[in-house]
Amino acid sequence: MGTMTNGAIRIEHPGTEPALTSAEAMAGLAGSVFPLAKRIEDGIGEAFEFAKWYEAWRKLNGLGADAPHPTHLKVEAADTFEAIIPWEQLKDAAIQFSIGGKPLVKGGPVRLYAPNGSSACLNVKSIVKFLFVMDIDHRDYVAYGFKNTVSTQELLKKP
Ligand SMILES: Nc1nc2c(c(=O)[nH]1)N[C@H]1C(S)=C(S)[C@@H](COP(=O)(O)O)O[C@H]1N2
């Protein structure tokens, strides 16, 4: 099925233009990488801190400390699996981006691991889009599943 990608990862964040990045560029921006096994039991390959990447990305895009912070991250995968994750559940989240220094063959370009997530189902593989959501009225809303089988509409209302 249509899971072919060119490795591009789309970033959509309020207050910035949508932009494309890559697994390698994300790891570079995060600034440090570590073995996934340090964070996730039986984890393989290399990862970086989601929070480190995010804070560096905000600075790079001119978002100051006073600019609004997201309430949720929505990740969308090449196979149409997607998840909406409340920000607190992303504490200690890691992004797996390589194994033995080589791009992920399965689950690439990147995979999210959320050790403080409410479900292992939130460990989304093959992420092709990171969408930052601000919806303070639905702070605890969490969802995952294949696109159009999970109700994401309520969060995607324009503020
Ligand atoms: N892209 C994508 N990511 C996904 C899924 C999926 O179908 N597609 N399944 C999720 C679910 S429901 C679970 S339980 C875990 C399973 O991870 P594992 O294959 O490493 O055991 O991956 C999650 N990530």
Ligand SMILES: [Mo]
């Ligand atoms: Mo699952």
